Amino acid sequence: MNYAQLLFPDFSLILCGYLVCRYTALNRTVWEQVESLTYYFLFPVLLFQSIVRTPLDLQAASSLIVAGLAMGMLSIGLSYALPYLPWIGHRINRREHAANAQIAFRFNSFIALALAERLAGPQGPQLVAVLIGVCVPLFNVAAVWPMARHAQSGFAGALLRNPLILATASGLAANLLGFAIPQWLEPTTSRIGAASIALGLMAAGAGMQFGPLARAKVLAISVLAIRHFILPLIALGLSWLMGLSPLHTVVLLAFSALPTASSCYVLAAKMGYNGALTASLVSMSTLLAIASLPFALGLAR
Incomplete structure (x- = not known):
């Protein structure tokens, strides 16, 4: 499989956003409004639709779910621990x-x-829909908590106001209750979802600056190493310990090597943090996935 070809559309949209913002009249003032539209409306609709679309067979995929959650908890723990590690924490x-x-x-x-x-x-x-349904709520909560804690804002309030968490939780509940999006509404939600992908990636590019990466090299290398090197190794270990089937092993390893979420930038920017650094990390992660996906799937073989 040509992974570079698969990832090229995402990376090219990030590049388009970067160029349009800097070399046309569609400057940061325009893209700030695009970020709000994406964060509060387009992304939530996409998340809800993606989870509701496929019935979740939790029993058949129970071992994969446990492995995915375990991998997620370990990655969260590693990420949270970075400021406290010797040599690099300071x-x-x-x-x-x-x-x-x-x-x-x-x-x-x-x-x-x-x-x-x-x-x-x-x-x-x-199988991927099952992993998305159970992992997205955990990961969104874990993403919001350090930002709310550092800003000394109410964590519970930040979660209740987070449209991504609300959309994911409601989508998971609707799926388990057997709710389906009416057929006549599916074309509309599909088009909204497609718009969220394009605009979210372009907004990340519009906010991108590579200068912040040079000023935060240790942090950048650390989080990207966890995302693209350590996680595939953890996934391999979990698949062996839990005796996952070859099919579940391939899905878990591919899941472990994915690029980070493009909505990381939108979330950081909307919570008052340095969106330029986050956008640069999202772009680097998308590029690194071209190498980490073959690496992870090579471990499966």
């Missing part, structure tokens, strides 16, 4: 870490769904 800015710890454990669900059927056949999309 070189990491606590505020920048609060906003960018999420880079290490969140994932791009669009690319996950695009890869699913090619890697795992007809069962692939359903």
